[in-house]
Amino acid sequence: MIAQFRPEEFLAYYNNFAAPIAAFDCGSKCSPYNERGVPFCCDTRHSVPTAYQAEWQYLQENTDLWHIWESGDLIETSRLRAETPADMILIECQGHQKCQRDFRSMTCRAFPFFPYISSEDEFLGLSYYWEYEERCWVINNLDVVTSEYREEFVRTYDELFATESNERNNFAYHAEIMRKKFDEFERQIPLIHRDGNTYLIDPNNERMQIVSPQGLPKFGPYEIAAMLPFPDEE
Numbered sequence: 156m157i158a159q160f161r162p163e164e165f166l167a168y169y170n171n172f173a174a175p176i177a178a179f180d181c182g183s184k185c186s187p188y189n190e191r192g193v194p195f196c197c198d199t200r201h202s203v204p205t206a207y208q209a210e211w212q213y214l215q216e217n218t219d220l221w222h223i224w225e226s227g228d229l230i231e232t233s234r235l236r237a238e239t240p241a242d243m244i245l246i247e248c249q250g251h252q253k254c255q256r257d258f259r260s261m262t263c264r265a266f267p268f269f270p271y272i273s274s275e276d277e278f279l280g281l282s283y284y285w286e287y288e289e290r291c292w293v294i295n296n297l298d299v300v301t302s303e304y305r306e307e308f309v310r311t312y313d314e315l316f317a318t319e320s321n322e323r324n325n326f327a328y329h330a331e332i333m334r335k336k337f338d339e340f341e342r343q344i345p346l347i348h349r350d351g352n353t354y355l356i357d358p359n360n361e362r363m364q365i366v367s368p369q370g371l372p373k374f375g376p377y378e379i380a381a382m383l384p385f386p387d388e389e
């Protein structure tokens with residue numbers, strides 16, 4: 156099903172979802188771990204942004220920042236295009252040094268989070284794309300996420316779901332897959348709840364336990380850095 160957004164709506168979506176994720180540039184924390192020295196979410200070898208068709212129209216009319224993404228690898232291009240919903244397209248910006256904050260796509264603003272929806276169809280808050288656990292510094296430091304960012308994220312998706320129920324279904328399906336995967340991994344699902352607390356969710360019965368975000372496990376190089384004598388220097 157094609158989303159019913161209108162291009163002009165993205166001006167308001169962007170204006171109302173503009174708070175930085177943390178009080179400092181988290182890209183300076185993850186980029187040293189990317190061999191290109193680029194924040195992982197701004198490197199299309201790691202993450203290719205998508206835009207709704209109406210969003211793409213809005214961007215084309217207002218900035219030269221973006222172009223349609225294409226990889227030199229035809230198989231990879233076909234694979235990613237096949238995985239992309241019909242109402243979205245894969246896009247690429249001019250690079251992190253030419254970022255235009257006002258014209259970041261919705262996927263840039265939300266990364267690494269997605270709106271987590273329970274099996275009871277309740278939009279509880281923010282969980283993250285777990286495949287980036289070993290790359291994204293924010294995932295390893297959920298305590299840095301500002302309340303302003305969380306509130307804007309929740310308000311944006313509340314509004315977006317009111318406009319486009321199909322989007323809610325897509326994210327509900329993603330949360331269902333996460334519950335299945337985390338059940339297999341024998342792990343609990345981290346959640347920044349819309350109430351401001353951090354929880355772990357049991358993927359089986361969906362019971363929630365409040366936790367300190369500082370106590371959550373770290374992954375990949377961030378786990379190693381946390382074991383160093385001066386972890387703040389990671």
Ligand code: SF4
Nearest residue numbers: 181185194196291292
């Ligand atoms: S959101 Fe994650 S991947 Fe993107 S710049 Fe921040 S730490 Fe890096």
Ligand code: SF4
Nearest residue numbers: 197248250251254263
């Ligand atoms: S628009 Fe900015 S935040 Fe989005 S991918 Fe490009 S450099 Fe990164």
